[in-house]
Amino acid sequence: PGQFALSTMPKSTILQEVDSFERAWSVANIALAFWSLPPQLRPSVVPRADHFFASNTPVPDWARGNPVARIGEHSFYHID
Structure with a gap:
Protein backbone atom coordinates (compact mmCIF):
# COMPACT_ATOMS: atom_id res chain seq x y z
CA PRO A 1 0.00 0.00 0.00
CA VAL A 45 9.64 -10.32 -19.58
CA VAL A 46 12.26 -11.10 -16.95
CA PRO A 47 12.14 -14.86 -16.27
CA ARG A 48 12.67 -15.89 -12.64
CA ALA A 49 13.04 -12.31 -11.36
CA ASP A 50 11.18 -11.75 -8.10
CA HIS A 51 12.82 -8.51 -6.91
CA PHE A 52 13.86 -5.27 -8.59
CA PHE A 53 15.05 -1.79 -7.76
CA ALA A 54 15.73 1.45 -9.59
CA SER A 55 19.29 2.70 -9.92
CA ASN A 56 18.37 6.09 -8.45
CA THR A 57 17.57 4.47 -5.09
CA PRO A 58 19.94 3.02 -2.46
CA VAL A 59 20.99 -0.55 -3.26
CA PRO A 60 18.89 -2.90 -1.11
CA ASP A 61 20.61 -5.42 1.19
CA TRP A 62 19.19 -8.31 -0.83
CA ALA A 63 20.74 -7.11 -4.12
CA ARG A 64 23.86 -9.28 -4.20
CA GLY A 65 25.58 -10.77 -7.21
CA ASN A 66 24.58 -10.12 -10.79
CA PRO A 67 21.01 -9.21 -11.70
CA VAL A 68 19.17 -11.56 -14.07
CA ALA A 69 18.39 -8.53 -16.25
CA ARG A 70 18.61 -4.78 -16.50
CA ILE A 71 15.92 -2.78 -18.24
CA GLY A 72 16.56 0.91 -18.40
CA GLU A 73 17.35 2.09 -14.88
CA HIS A 74 15.94 -1.03 -13.19
CA SER A 75 17.89 -4.12 -12.07
CA PHE A 76 16.03 -7.42 -11.66
CA TYR A 77 17.13 -10.22 -9.31
CA HIS A 78 16.13 -13.78 -8.48
CA ILE A 79 16.23 -14.00 -4.69
CA ASP A 80 13.59 -16.52 -3.56
Missing part, protein backbone atom coordinates in the same frame (compact mmCIF):
# COMPACT_ATOMS: atom_id res chain seq x y z
CA GLY A 2 1.16 3.49 -0.76
CA GLN A 3 3.92 2.47 -3.17
CA PHE A 4 2.44 3.92 -6.34
CA ALA A 5 2.18 7.60 -7.24
CA LEU A 6 -1.62 7.65 -7.43
CA SER A 7 -1.84 6.54 -3.83
CA THR A 8 0.67 9.10 -2.56
CA MET A 9 -0.07 12.20 -4.63
CA PRO A 10 -2.36 14.94 -3.32
CA LYS A 11 -5.67 15.13 -5.19
CA SER A 12 -4.76 18.70 -6.17
CA THR A 13 -1.77 17.49 -8.25
CA ILE A 14 -1.85 18.72 -11.84
CA LEU A 15 -0.21 16.35 -14.31
CA GLN A 16 2.55 18.01 -16.31
CA GLU A 17 3.08 15.16 -18.79
CA VAL A 18 -0.34 13.79 -19.66
CA ASP A 19 0.96 11.63 -22.54
CA SER A 20 3.47 9.93 -20.23
CA PHE A 21 0.78 9.36 -17.61
CA GLU A 22 -1.56 7.82 -20.19
CA ARG A 23 1.22 5.54 -21.46
CA ALA A 24 2.02 4.40 -17.92
CA TRP A 25 -1.68 3.80 -17.26
CA SER A 26 -1.90 1.70 -20.44
CA VAL A 27 1.15 -0.36 -19.47
CA ALA A 28 -0.34 -0.98 -16.01
CA ASN A 29 -3.62 -2.16 -17.57
CA ILE A 30 -1.75 -4.55 -19.87
CA ALA A 31 0.18 -5.93 -16.89
CA LEU A 32 -3.08 -6.50 -15.01
CA ALA A 33 -4.58 -8.26 -18.03
CA PHE A 34 -1.55 -10.57 -18.25
CA TRP A 35 -1.72 -11.25 -14.52
CA SER A 36 -5.33 -12.42 -14.88
CA LEU A 37 -4.20 -15.18 -17.27
CA PRO A 38 -3.34 -18.67 -16.01
CA PRO A 39 0.36 -18.72 -15.00
CA GLN A 40 1.41 -20.91 -17.93
CA LEU A 41 -0.02 -18.37 -20.40
CA ARG A 42 1.53 -15.25 -18.89
CA PRO A 43 4.40 -13.76 -20.88
CA SER A 44 7.61 -13.44 -18.90
Whole structure:
Protein backbone atom coordinates (compact mmCIF):
# COMPACT_ATOMS: atom_id res chain seq x y z
CA PRO A 1 0.00 0.00 0.00
CA GLY A 2 1.16 3.49 -0.76
CA GLN A 3 3.92 2.47 -3.17
CA PHE A 4 2.44 3.92 -6.34
CA ALA A 5 2.18 7.60 -7.24
CA LEU A 6 -1.62 7.65 -7.43
CA SER A 7 -1.84 6.54 -3.83
CA THR A 8 0.67 9.10 -2.56
CA MET A 9 -0.07 12.20 -4.63
CA PRO A 10 -2.36 14.94 -3.32
CA LYS A 11 -5.67 15.13 -5.19
CA SER A 12 -4.76 18.70 -6.17
CA THR A 13 -1.77 17.49 -8.25
CA ILE A 14 -1.85 18.72 -11.84
CA LEU A 15 -0.21 16.35 -14.31
CA GLN A 16 2.55 18.01 -16.31
CA GLU A 17 3.08 15.16 -18.79
CA VAL A 18 -0.34 13.79 -19.66
CA ASP A 19 0.96 11.63 -22.54
CA SER A 20 3.47 9.93 -20.23
CA PHE A 21 0.78 9.36 -17.61
CA GLU A 22 -1.56 7.82 -20.19
CA ARG A 23 1.22 5.54 -21.46
CA ALA A 24 2.02 4.40 -17.92
CA TRP A 25 -1.68 3.80 -17.26
CA SER A 26 -1.90 1.70 -20.44
CA VAL A 27 1.15 -0.36 -19.47
CA ALA A 28 -0.34 -0.98 -16.01
CA ASN A 29 -3.62 -2.16 -17.57
CA ILE A 30 -1.75 -4.55 -19.87
CA ALA A 31 0.18 -5.93 -16.89
CA LEU A 32 -3.08 -6.50 -15.01
CA ALA A 33 -4.58 -8.26 -18.03
CA PHE A 34 -1.55 -10.57 -18.25
CA TRP A 35 -1.72 -11.25 -14.52
CA SER A 36 -5.33 -12.42 -14.88
CA LEU A 37 -4.20 -15.18 -17.27
CA PRO A 38 -3.34 -18.67 -16.01
CA PRO A 39 0.36 -18.72 -15.00
CA GLN A 40 1.41 -20.91 -17.93
CA LEU A 41 -0.02 -18.37 -20.40
CA ARG A 42 1.53 -15.25 -18.89
CA PRO A 43 4.40 -13.76 -20.88
CA SER A 44 7.61 -13.44 -18.90
CA VAL A 45 9.64 -10.32 -19.58
CA VAL A 46 12.26 -11.10 -16.95
CA PRO A 47 12.14 -14.86 -16.27
CA ARG A 48 12.67 -15.89 -12.64
CA ALA A 49 13.04 -12.31 -11.36
CA ASP A 50 11.18 -11.75 -8.10
CA HIS A 51 12.82 -8.51 -6.91
CA PHE A 52 13.86 -5.27 -8.59
CA PHE A 53 15.05 -1.79 -7.76
CA ALA A 54 15.73 1.45 -9.59
CA SER A 55 19.29 2.70 -9.92
CA ASN A 56 18.37 6.09 -8.45
CA THR A 57 17.57 4.47 -5.09
CA PRO A 58 19.94 3.02 -2.46
CA VAL A 59 20.99 -0.55 -3.26
CA PRO A 60 18.89 -2.90 -1.11
CA ASP A 61 20.61 -5.42 1.19
CA TRP A 62 19.19 -8.31 -0.83
CA ALA A 63 20.74 -7.11 -4.12
CA ARG A 64 23.86 -9.28 -4.20
CA GLY A 65 25.58 -10.77 -7.21
CA ASN A 66 24.58 -10.12 -10.79
CA PRO A 67 21.01 -9.21 -11.70
CA VAL A 68 19.17 -11.56 -14.07
CA ALA A 69 18.39 -8.53 -16.25
CA ARG A 70 18.61 -4.78 -16.50
CA ILE A 71 15.92 -2.78 -18.24
CA GLY A 72 16.56 0.91 -18.40
CA GLU A 73 17.35 2.09 -14.88
CA HIS A 74 15.94 -1.03 -13.19
CA SER A 75 17.89 -4.12 -12.07
CA PHE A 76 16.03 -7.42 -11.66
CA TYR A 77 17.13 -10.22 -9.31
CA HIS A 78 16.13 -13.78 -8.48
CA ILE A 79 16.23 -14.00 -4.69
CA ASP A 80 13.59 -16.52 -3.56
